[in-house]
Structures are given as structure tokens and as C-alpha cells.
Amino acid sequence: MNSSTQWLSILGRFIVVFLIQILIMDHLLLFGFVNPLIYCYFILLYPLSGSRIWLMLSSFALGLGIDMFNDTGGVHAAASVFLAWIRPILLNFSFGVSYQYNTTKIPNAPIGQQIIFVLSAVVLHHLVLFSLEAGSWAYWILVLKSTLFTSLLSSVLILCAFQFFSRKSL
Amino acid sequence: MQQIIEFFIRNKNFLLFLALFSLGISLTQRAHSGLYTRNIASTNKITGTIFTWLSDARSYLALRQQNEELIAANVRLLALLDNANSSAKESIPVALEGFEVPQEIIDSLLFVPPKIIQAHVINNSYHRLKNTLTIDKGRSDGVVPDMGVASPMGIVGIITHVSEHFSVAQSILNTSSRVVVKSKKSDHFGTLIWDGGAPDQLLLTEIPKIAPLTIGDSLVTDGKSTIFPRGWPVGTVTDINPAKAQDYLDVSVRPHTDMRSIFHVYLIQRQEAKEIRELEKLSQNEL
Numbered sequence: 237m238n239s240s241t242q243w244l245s246i247l248g249r250f251i252v253v254f255l256i257q258i259l260i261m262d263h264l265l266l267f268g269f270v271n272p273l274i275y276c277y278f279i280l281l282y283p284l285s286g287s288r289i290w291l292m293l294s295s296f297a298l299g300l301g302i303d304m305f306n307d308t309g310g311v312h313a314a315a316s317v318f319l320a321w322i323r324p325i326l327l328n329f330s331f332g333v334s335y336q337y338n339t340t341k342i343p344n345a346p347i348g349q350q351i352i353f354v355l356s357a358v359v360l361h362h363l364v365l366f367s368l369e370a371g372s373w374a375y376w377i378l379v380l381k382s383t384l385f386t387s388l389l390s391s392v393l394i395l396c397a398f399q400f401f402s403r404k405s406l
Numbered sequence: 407m408q409q410i411i412e413f414f415i416r417n418k419n420f421l422l423f424l425a426l427f428s429l430g431i432s433l434t435q436r437a438h439s440g441l442y443t444r445n446i447a448s449t450n451k452i453t454g455t456i457f458t459w460l461s462d463a464r465s466y467l468a469l470r471q472q473n474e475e476l477i478a479a480n481v482r483l484l485a486l487l488d489n490a491n492s493s494a495k496e497s498i499p500v501a502l503e504g505f506e507v508p509q510e511i512i513d514s515l516l517f518v519p520p521k522i523i524q525a526h527v528i529n530n531s532y533h534r535l536k537n538t539l540t541i542d543k544g545r546s547d548g549v550v551p552d553m554g555v556a557s558p559m560g561i562v563g564i565i566t567h568v569s570e571h572f573s574v575a576q577s578i579l580n581t582s583s584r585v586v587v588k589s590k591k592s593d594h595f596g597t598l599i600w601d602g603g604a605p606d607q608l609l610l611t612e613i614p615k616i617a618p619l620t621i622g623d624s625l626v627t628d629g630k631s632t633i634f635p636r637g638w639p640v641g642t643v644t645d646i647n648p649a650k651a652q653d654y655l656d657v658s659v660r661p662h663t664d665m666r667s668i669f670h671v672y673l674i675q676r677q678e679a680k681e682i683r684e685l686e687k688l689s690q691n692e693l
Contacts, residue, residue: 259460263460265532265666289418289422292419292423293422300433307538307540307574309434311434313426314429314430317423317426317427318423318427321419321420368431368434369434371434371535371536378602
């Protein structure tokens with residue numbers, strides 16, 4: 237894939253993920269409090285060879301856009317930057333040191349590794365997000381509860397999206 | 407010098423992360439403290455317009471329920487108006503009998519109605535700890551901060567931020583929300599808060615034990631805060647427990663409004679609010 241089509245596909249994914257999050261996901265509430273956050277999909281699927289600087293900047297922009305629509309200040313932005321920054325460590329942890337030299341894509345990796353990667357990334361992202369949102373230790377039970385349930389739902393949705401939308405493009 | 411530059415280049419990823427992360431946190435803190443920057447709030451033009459489209463589409467799905475609520479509210483308000491007018495018109499002339507009193511003074515004795523703006527909620531959250539409502543009326547429609555927000559069924563929040571055409575209200579489902587309410591039957595008052603639990607469970611604290619409260623009682627706003635006029639419906643008592651602090655009660659309250667489905671709202675401003683606030687400020691300065 238040459239670099240201009242890669243840029244276009246990143247931009248397209250950014251816009252699609254953003255629109256799905258604010259137009260559909262933010263209006264879904266399962267069991268009264270679980271609001272799936274699928275926009276981590278963009279950060280997880282950012283090209284492995286892409287620059288970390290651009291990943292962090294675009295994640296920040298994505299998070300900030302979602303904050304604007306939710307009136308949450310900068311919690312999504314901060315949590316997204318955190319996930320973008322820690323992503324190489326998680327990649328290393330899930331797929332082994334050699335992930336950088338792999339030509340294969342994350343959605344084509346063995347399903348066990350994918351689950352570890354997505355789940356660890358989403359849990360960390362949601363934990364940072366809900367802690368910042370609560371802004372105080374007084375609500376730690378609620379923070380953990382939200383993190384647990386929301387992470388499960390977000391992870392399942394992201395893994396499904398991997399299988400349905402990203403698999404074939406080798 | 408070269409070492410410093412090299413240090414920056416070597417750690418550029420971490421430094422960028424640190425910078426963006428702290429920017430995010432500072433924006434969050436500003437939002438929590440209420441000092442919004444104008445472009446990071448859903449009151450701006452782009453987000454406001456998109457919210458308006460969305461809520462227009464959604465409102466069709468709930469027309470029946472909304473109509474029923476509005477009819478119920480109309481009936482209640484008509485009864486109230488009838489009562490107030492007839493009792494005032496009867497009692498004032500009797501009290502002033504035999505005095506030469508100009509009409510303006512009689513008028514000024516009558517109840518000052520609060521200023522009410524009719525509006526719609528275009529975005530509503532209830533699953534976070536700091537929930538807000540975005541409303542489709544702004545400064546150009548006469549909305550100012552500290553106006554009360556009520557649905558046809560009861561109070562739902564307080565306006566905190568206003569832009570030209572939109573405004574944001576702190577929902578009663580916000581851990582920073584505090585509203586003074588009283589029992590309909592007596593004048594004992596307490597503070598209505600939310601502890602971040604279910605959206606249909608509020609907490610009435612600081613209400614004295616001697617208050618004659620029973621399960622099923624209606625709570626209304628107390629006129630002591632300058633935001634809501636006296637007597638706006640709030641919710642019903644669902645549970646009463648002794649509080650940790652002696653002589654006080656912890657009371658669970660279910661709001662009359664289903665906080666998950668709000669569309670039509672009234673923005674309420676007490677006409678006397680400014681005068682009361684200035685007077686109170688003056689008295690505090692002198693003490």
C-alpha cells in the first residue's frame with residue numbers, strides 16, 4: 237500500500253469511527269449505564285509502521301471531538317492519548333517482540349492474541365477515562381464497575397469489527 | 407546544549423504524550439470547575455446544530471408520551487393559577503378596605519410570576535457522574551446562568567453555561583448538584599443531592615429528624631435558593647433512614663421526571679432573584 241492511500245484509509249477510518257461513536261454509540265445505554273466506546277478501534281488499528289507522533293496527535297483529536305459532543309472536558313482526549321502512547325508496549329506484550337517486522341495485520345493474527353491485545357488496551361483506556369471523569373477517589377467502586385462492564389462490551393464490539401471489516405485487506 | 411536537544415529528540419514520544427495528556431486533564435478540570443472554554447462545550451454552533459437534528463428525529467418517537475405529560479402539566483398549572491388568582495383577588499381588597507390605595511400598589515402585592523422560557527433538551531446524559539443537559543435556547547432568547555430547568559413533571563437541573571443560541575444545564579443527576587427542597591406538608595427543608603447511583607434515585611440529606619416525613623410524600627422546591635421559586639414539584643420519598651449525623655435523616659427520593667426521557671422543558675427565572683442576591687450580599691458585607 238503506498239503512503240497516500242494509507243493516509244486516506246486512516247482519515248476515512250477516523251471519520252467513520254467518530255461518526256459511529258457520536259451518532260449511535262453515545263445514545264446506546266445497555267443495562268442503564270453501559271455506554272460502549274468503540275472509537276478505540278481507530279487507535280488499535282493504526283498502521284503498525286505509522287509514526288507514533290501522528291498516532292498520538294490523531295488520537296488526541298479524536299478524543300477531543302468526542303469530548304465536545306459529550307461535554308466531558310478532556311477525559312476522552314487524555315485517555316486516548318494514553319492508549320496511543322502505551323500501544324507499542326501492549327503490542328509487544330500480546331504479539332511478541334517481533335510484531336514490528338510482521339507483515340501480517342492485527343485482525344489476521346491468532347484470535348487469542350487479538351483478544352489479549354484488545355481487552356488489555358480497552359481496559360486500560362476505560363480505567364483512565366472513568367477515573368478522570370470521576371475526578372475523585374470517592375467513586376472508585378463506580379469507576380471499577382463502569383470499567384468492567386463497559387470494557388467487556390467495547391471489546392466484543394471491536395473484535396467483531398476486526399472480523400467483519402478489516403480481515404480481508406491483506 | 408546538544409545533550410538537551412538530544413534528550414528531547416530521544417524522548418519526543420514521551421514528552422508529546424505528557425503534553426497532550428496534561429492538556430486533556432486541564433480541560434477536564436476546567437469543565438469540572440465550571441470554567442468552560444467556549445469551544446469545548448456542546449453549546450457551540452457545530453455540535454449544537456447536529457444535536458438539534460438528532461433530537462428532532464428522536465422526538466417523533468416519543469410524541470405520545472410527551473403530549474400526555476404536557477396535558478398533565480397544563481391541568482396542574484391551570485388549577486394553580488385559578489387558586490392563586492381567586493384567593494389573591496378576594497383577600498387583598500378585603501384587607502385594604504377603607505384605605506385609598508392606588509391600583510399599582512395592589513398589583514405589586516400580587517404574586518410575581520417567574521419568567522418562564524419554553525425550550526427543548528437536545529442532548530441529555532444520565533450515565534456519568536457529572537451529567538448535563540444541552541438546551542436549544544441561548545443568550546439571544548434571554549437565557550442566563552442560574553436559571554432553573556424543569557420538565558412538565560418536575561425539576562431537572564440548573565443552567566450553568568450559556569452561548570448565543572444554546573445553553574448547558576447541570577442535571578440533578580450530577581454529583582455536584584445541590585438543590586434545596588422541602589416536604590409539601592411542612593417547611594422542614596433539606597438538600598437534594600445525587601450520589602452517582604441509579605438515575606431514578608436521588609438523596610435528600612440534612613433534613614432534621616423531626617420533619618414529619620413518610621414514604622410516598624411529595625417533595626417540592628423551597629423558595630430559599632434564588633434559583634427555583636417555591637413549590638415546584640421534585641419527586642416522591644421512597645425510603646427513609648437515620649443519617650450518620652445525629653438528628654438528621656437520609657431520604658431516598660424518586661424524581662417525578664424520568665431523567666432518561668426529557669424533551670420539553672421550562673427555563674425558570676425568579677424575577678426577585680437579583681434583588682435577593684444583592685440584599686444578601688450587602689448583609690454579609692456588613693457582618
